[in-house]
Amino acid sequence: MNIKPLGDRVVIKVLALEETTKSGIVLPDTAKEKPQEGEVVAVGPGRVLENGERAALEVKVGDRVIYSKYSGSEVKMDGEEYLILNGDRDILAVVEK
Amino acid sequence: MNIKPLGDRVVIKVLALEETTKSGIVLPDTAKEKPQEGEVVAVGPGRVLENGERAALEVKVGDRVIYSKYSGSEVKMDGEEYLILNGDRDILAVVEK
Amino acid sequence: MNIKPLGDRVVIKVLALEETTKSGIVLPDTAKEKPQEGEVVAVGPGRVLENGERAALEVKVGDRVIYSKYSGSEVKMDGEEYLILNGDRDILAVVEK
Amino acid sequence: MNIKPLGDRVVIKVLALEETTKSGIVLPDTAKEKPQEGEVVAVGPGRVLENGERAALEVKVGDRVIYSKYSGSEVKMDGEEYLILNGDRDILAVVEK
Amino acid sequence: MNIKPLGDRVVIKVLALEETTKSGIVLPDTAKEKPQEGEVVAVGPGRVLENGERAALEVKVGDRVIYSKYSGSEVKMDGEEYLILNGDRDILAVVEK
Amino acid sequence: MNIKPLGDRVVIKVLALEETTKSGIVLPDTAKEKPQEGEVVAVGPGRVLENGERAALEVKVGDRVIYSKYSGSEVKMDGEEYLILNGDRDILAVVEK
Amino acid sequence: MNIKPLGDRVVIKVLALEETTKSGIVLPDTAKEKPQEGEVVAVGPGRVLENGERAALEVKVGDRVIYSKYSGSEVKMDGEEYLILNGDRDILAVVEK
Numbered sequence: 251m252n253i254k255p256l257g258d259r260v261v262i263k264v265l266a267l268e269e270t271t272k273s274g275i276v277l278p279d280t281a282k283e284k285p286q287e288g289e290v291v292a293v294g295p296g297r298v299l300e301n302g303e304r305a306a307l308e309v310k311v312g313d314r315v316i317y318s319k320y321s322g323s324e325v326k327m328d329g330e331e332y333l334i335l336n337g338d339r340d341i342l343a344v345v346e347k
Numbered sequence: 348m349n350i351k352p353l354g355d356r357v358v359i360k361v362l363a364l365e366e367t368t369k370s371g372i373v374l375p376d377t378a379k380e381k382p383q384e385g386e387v388v389a390v391g392p393g394r395v396l397e398n399g400e401r402a403a404l405e406v407k408v409g410d411r412v413i414y415s416k417y418s419g420s421e422v423k424m425d426g427e428e429y430l431i432l433n434g435d436r437d438i439l440a441v442v443e444k
Numbered sequence: 445m446n447i448k449p450l451g452d453r454v455v456i457k458v459l460a461l462e463e464t465t466k467s468g469i470v471l472p473d474t475a476k477e478k479p480q481e482g483e484v485v486a487v488g489p490g491r492v493l494e495n496g497e498r499a500a501l502e503v504k505v506g507d508r509v510i511y512s513k514y515s516g517s518e519v520k521m522d523g524e525e526y527l528i529l530n531g532d533r534d535i536l537a538v539v540e541k
Numbered sequence: 542m543n544i545k546p547l548g549d550r551v552v553i554k555v556l557a558l559e560e561t562t563k564s565g566i567v568l569p570d571t572a573k574e575k576p577q578e579g580e581v582v583a584v585g586p587g588r589v590l591e592n593g594e595r596a597a598l599e600v601k602v603g604d605r606v607i608y609s610k611y612s613g614s615e616v617k618m619d620g621e622e623y624l625i626l627n628g629d630r631d632i633l634a635v636v637e638k
Numbered sequence: 639m640n641i642k643p644l645g646d647r648v649v650i651k652v653l654a655l656e657e658t659t660k661s662g663i664v665l666p667d668t669a670k671e672k673p674q675e676g677e678v679v680a681v682g683p684g685r686v687l688e689n690g691e692r693a694a695l696e697v698k699v700g701d702r703v704i705y706s707k708y709s710g711s712e713v714k715m716d717g718e719e720y721l722i723l724n725g726d727r728d729i730l731a732v733v734e735k
Numbered sequence: 736m737n738i739k740p741l742g743d744r745v746v747i748k749v750l751a752l753e754e755t756t757k758s759g760i761v762l763p764d765t766a767k768e769k770p771q772e773g774e775v776v777a778v779g780p781g782r783v784l785e786n787g788e789r790a791a792l793e794v795k796v797g798d799r800v801i802y803s804k805y806s807g808s809e810v811k812m813d814g815e816e817y818l819i820l821n822g823d824r825d826i827l828a829v830v831e832k
Numbered sequence: 833m834n835i836k837p838l839g840d841r842v843v844i845k846v847l848a849l850e851e852t853t854k855s856g857i858v859l860p861d862t863a864k865e866k867p868q869e870g871e872v873v874a875v876g877p878g879r880v881l882e883n884g885e886r887a888a889l890e891v892k893v894g895d896r897v898i899y900s901k902y903s904g905s906e907v908k909m910d911g912e913e914y915l916i917l918n919g920d921r922d923i924l925a926v927v928e929k
Binding site for chain 5 (some may be wrong): 838839841916
Binding site for chain 1 (some may be wrong): 784785786788790793794801803823826827828829830831832
C-alpha cells in the first residue's frame, strides 16, 4: 500500500457488506447509523498531544475493524476502494478473528 | 465476545426493557430522554489524556449499567443486539446487584 | 441506593416542590429557569482531569441541594423518582440545615 | 445565609435598581445589555483547573458587584430575592465604597 | 475610579469619536466593524491559566486604546460613560502618544 | 518558491486531476467529498503547543500528498496555481512513489 | 507607527492589489476566498499559552505577507489604510523578496 496516512489517520479497505459478514457481525439495516466493517491497510503515527508526545493508534495493519458509516475520504487504487479515516474518532472496535 | 472496543468505548448487551427491570429500576416513559439498561460485555482501554496517560474506564465486564438512550452504534452478532457506546459520555451509572 | 453514578455524576432524590420548601427556600415561579431542590443519594468519583487526577465532587450523600431544572436523566426505583445529574454543571449550591 | 454555592458560583442579593444607585453607578437603560448591581452573600471555592488546583474567586461576602443582566438562577429566601451566578463569567467588577 | 474590574476585564472611558481623533487615528465609517478609541481607567488582574497563574494584561491605566465596537457592558458614573471590556479579546492595540 | 508558510501551513502545487493519477490513485467522482492530489513546495514550522514547543509537520518538500477538497487559500505565481493548506487538518496522506 | 498591537495581533499596511503584485504573486479573482497582500508595520508580543509563556509571532516589521481576505479591523492613520489582524489565524505566509 503506497498511501501513508498522516497523524491519527488510518487507511482501510472497505469490506463488501454481506448481510452477515464473515466474522458473524451483522450490521442491522435500521434507519440509525449503521457501522461498517473494513480491514486496516495503513496506520498513521497518531495525533500530537499538547505535551508534544504522539498518541499511538491502537489498530495495526491487518486488523478487521468496525467504523462509523459516512466517515472518511474515499480513494480508489488499483481497482480497490479505500477510505482514509480518523482513527480515534471513526474506528469503534476491532473484530477479533 | 470478539469485538474489542477502542479508546473510551464500551460494548454492552441491550437488556430487554420490561417496565420494572430485574434490578427494580423502572425507566419511566416520560417524554424526556429515558435512560436504558444493559450489560457490559467489553471495555476499551480508556481515552488518551493530554499528558499521554490513559484514563481507565470505571466499568468492567458483567456490570449492569444505565446509559443514555439514543447513544452509540448498533451491532448484531449471533442473534444478540449490542451497542458500542462512549463509556464516559453515555454510561451514567452502574446498578449494583 | 444500588445505583452507583460514574465520573462527575450524582444521583439525587427529587424533593416534592412546595411553594416554600422546608429549608425556607422558595423557588419562584417566574418564566425564567427555576432551580429545583433535591437530596443527594449517591456521588460519583469525579471527572478525570488532563493530568490524570480525579476532581472530587463537593457534595456528599444526604446533602440538600439546589439544581438547574430540566437537567439530568430520570430513573424510578422502588416508587421513588431519582435524577442522575452532572455534579459540576447541574448542581448550583448546597442548602445548609 | 444557608445557601453554600459550589465551584465558581456566587450567591448575590439583588439590589433594587434606582436610576442612580447609592454608589453613584447609573446603569443606563439603553437597549444594550444593562449590567446589574448586587451584594455578594456567599462565595464558592472556585473552579477546578486541569492541574487539580482550585482558582479562588476574587469577590468576597459583602462586596457590591456589577454583573451581566439575564445571568444566573433565581432563588427566593425569607422574602429576599437571590441569584446564583457564575463568578468568573457573570460578575464584571466590584464597586469600591 | 471606584469600579474594580475582575479577571481579564478592563474599564475604559469612551472617547468622543471625532472623525480624526486627537492621536491622528481615523476610524473609517465603512459598513465593516469599526474599532473605537477609549482610555483605560481600571485594569483587572488578568485571567487564570490552567496552571493556576494569572496572565497579566498588557494595558495600564491611562493608555489610549483601540477596541472592537459593540463589545463590553455600558456603565455610567458621575455623568461619564464607561465600558467594561474583555481585555484580551476586545482591546486590539494601544495608541502611543 | 518564495512563499514561506507560517505555523502549521503548507504550500502545495495542485496536480492536474487525470482520472487515474500518475501514482495510480483514482479520486472517484462520487458526490461525496473527493480528496485531491498535489505536491508539497513549502512547509511551515508547525503549530505551537500549549507547552511552548512546535509540533513539526510530517510532510516535506517534494512529497506527493492527498488533501481534502475545498480546503486552503488559492495563490497563483509565475502561472502556476498553489494552495496554502493547514497541514494537520487538510492533508490526509503522503503517496509514496 | 504609533499603534502597538496587543497579544497575537499584527498591524499591516494594505498593499494596493494590482492583478500581479510586485512580488509576482497573483491573487486570482475566483469566487473562492482570495488572500490579500500587505506589509507588516507592527507586531504584538504573541498570545499567552496555558503554561504562562508567550508564543512569539513568526512575522517581523517589514515582512510582506499574504493574509485571509475579510479578516481584521480597519484603521486609517495619516491617510494610510491599516488592518489589525490576528497573526496566527489570519496571516498565511511571508513572501520572500
